[in-house]
Amino acid sequence: MTAQTDQRDAKAKRIIISVDAMGGDQGPAAIVAGCDVSARKNSDISFILHGPEPELAGLVAKKPALAGRVEIRHAGEAVTMDDKPSQVVRNGKDTSMWSAIEAVRDGSASVTVSCGNTGALMALSMIRLRKLPGVNRPAIAVLYPSSNPQGFNVLLDVGADVRADAEDLLRFALMGMSYARNGLDLPRPRVGLLNVGTEEHKGRTELKEAYELIRDQRETAGFEFVGFVEGGDIPGDICDVIVTDGFTGNVAIKTGEGTASFVGDSLREAFKFSPLSRLASLLAYPSLRRLKKKIDPRRVNGGVFLGLNGTVVKSHGSADATGVSAAIKLAAQLADIQFTDKLAARVAALPAEEKDE
Numbered sequence: 001m002t003a004q005t006d007q008r009d010a011k012a013k014r015i016i017i018s019v020d021a022m023g024g025d026q027g028p029a030a031i032v033a034g035c036d037v038s039a040r041k042n043s044d045i046s047f048i049l050h051g052p053e054p055e056l057a058g059l060v061a062k063k064p065a066l067a068g069r070v071e072i073r074h075a076g077e078a079v080t081m082d083d084k085p086s087q088v089v090r091n092g093k094d095t096s097m098w099s100a101i102e103a104v105r106d107g108s109a110s111v112t113v114s115c116g117n118t119g120a121l122m123a124l125s126m127i128r129l130r131k132l133p134g135v136n137r138p139a140i141a142v143l144y145p146s147s148n149p150q151g152f153n154v155l156l157d158v159g160a161d162v163r164a165d166a167e168d169l170l171r172f173a174l175m176g177m178s179y180a181r182n183g184l185d186l187p188r189p190r191v192g193l194l195n196v197g198t199e200e201h202k203g204r205t206e207l208k209e210a211y212e213l214i215r216d217q218r219e220t221a222g223f224e225f226v227g228f229v230e231g232g233d234i235p236g237d238i239c240d241v242i243v244t245d246g247f248t249g250n251v252a253i254k255t256g257e258g259t260a261s262f263v264g265d266s267l268r269e270a271f272k273f274s275p276l277s278r279l280a281s282l283l284a285y286p287s288l289r290r291l292k293k294k295i296d297p298r299r300v301n302g303g304v305f306l307g308l309n310g311t312v313v314k315s316h317g318s319a320d321a322t323g324v325s326a327a328i329k330l331a332a333q334l335a336d337i338q339f340t341d342k343l344a345a346r347v348a349a350l351p352a353e354e355k356d357e
Contacts, residue, residue, distance in 0.1 A: 014044050014069075015044055015111075016045070016047070017046070017048070017109060017110070017113055017328055018048045018101075018104055018108070018109035018111065018112045019031060019035060019048065019049050019050065019113050019328070020050055020051075020096045020113065020115070020116055021050055021051035021056055021096055022051040022095075023079065023096065023115040023117070023315075024116070024315070024317060024324070025317050025318045026319070028051055028055060028056060030320050030321055031049075031115065032049070032059040032060060032063065032066075033063075034319070034320075034324025034328060035047050035049070035066060035325075035328065036063040036321070037321050037325035038325045038332075039063075039065040039066050041329075044332070045328070046069045047069060047070045048070075048109050049071070050073050050097075050099040051075055051078070052075070053073075053074040056072050057072060060072070075095055075098070076094055078095055079097045079116050081317065083117055085120045085123035088120040089127055092120070097117075097120060100114055101121075101129065102128060104129065104310040105128050105129055110331075111310075111313060111332070111335045112311070112331075113313045113327050114314060115315040115324065115327075116317070117317075121312065122140075125138075125305055125310070126138065126308065129310040131307055131308060132309060133344075134171070135171055135175075135307035135308075136171065137157075137161045139161075139171075139305075140156060140159050140246070140249075141154055141156035141175070141306050142154075142155050142253055142303045142304075144234055146234075146235045146237065147236055150240070153234065153240055154176045154179050154183075154241045155249060155252065156175070157172055157244065157246040158246065158250050158253045159249065159250035159253075159303075160305065162250075163245065165206050166206045169193065169206070169210035169214070169244075169245070170210060171307070172306075173191050173193070173214045173223075174217065174221055174346055174347060176189075177191055178339075178342060179304065179306065182339055182342055183333065183337075184240070188222060189239075190223070190225075190238070190239040190240045191223050191225050191226065191240070191241045191243060192225075193207065193211055193227065194229055194234075194242050194244035194248060195207055195229070197230065198228045198229065199228070200227070211227065234252060235256070302327035307343075307347070308340075309340070310340060313328075
């Protein structure tokens with residue numbers, strides 16, 4: 001009897017992750033493999049997988065670590081990368097993405113993870129989960145490798161919406177600060193506003209307005225505002241949170257990923273140049289492994305949708321099992337600290353006159 005009680009208690013303590021199994025470029029096999037990696041590393045998580053039940057059941061059966069830790073919810077259709085968000089919102093009720101979000105909406109799961117179409121995922125998340133009171137535009141926040149002691153900086157928005165006015169940028173700053181405080185354990189995060197220069201007279205009108213709004217909230221919200229920062233500061237140690245609009249942020253994150261890939265390919269090519277360089281690569285192997293781990297996009301795979309009544313983690317569409325596992329790890333961490341509740345409290349703390357009517 002005691003053993004049965006212990007098993008029920010263990011199951012009750014588990015964090016349940018809702019996973020869109022059909023969203024990735026590499027198909028459901030890679031996503032189930034990512035769940036398997038996560039399950040072997042963390043005994044406190046379980047999964048609800050969404051997609052064609054016969055196919056998913058066969059994949060799950062091959063992973064012993066997933067035994068007893070997976071519920072499959074049948075969804076016969078999938079959202080493709082070419083589907084328009086508006087079409088998915090109107091006609092996507094039978095898709096795995098819709099089903100995955102619905103599991104968070106009805107309380108079955110704590111967090112949704114999807115590798116699918118970003119626009120469709122954001123549109124469905126906004127429709128089904130709704131925005132937090134006081135949030136005009138949600139944002140996607142990512143962890144960007146940096147030279148700071150914590151190893152990462154928070155960058156947002158990276159693509160939820162290409163437009164952002166001064167009020168939106170203020171809310172991004174508060175949400176990013178909350179993410180850094182709760183996700184990176186930084187008691188007083190340093191916030192910077194991305195611009196074409198650090199001088200206060202530079203930049204568009206909305207940036208100058210946002211500068212003043214964010215500066216005026218620093219003491220009340222408990223963060224440091226370092227002012228304007230430039231693109232080169234994104235991986236630096238000047239600040240912990242970089243705030244920008246979705247267009248600029250998306251260009252920045254993809255430029256960073258491309259640069260990391262270019263550096264990796266160039267190093268491999270350089271070390272193959274001659275017998276001496278190949279010998280040098282053997283001597284440098286431990287250091288190269290550390291460098292690869294630091295800049296590997298899979299290690300920080302997962303953009304968090306901030307500003308919604310529920311937590312959604314967007315994994316890269318091309319993610320393999322390692323990348324999916326990283327996104328699930330992030331989702332579990334956010335669920336464990338009840339991040340959505342803390343974020344809602346932070347946004348609600350804005351003075352009434354600064355909220356949208």
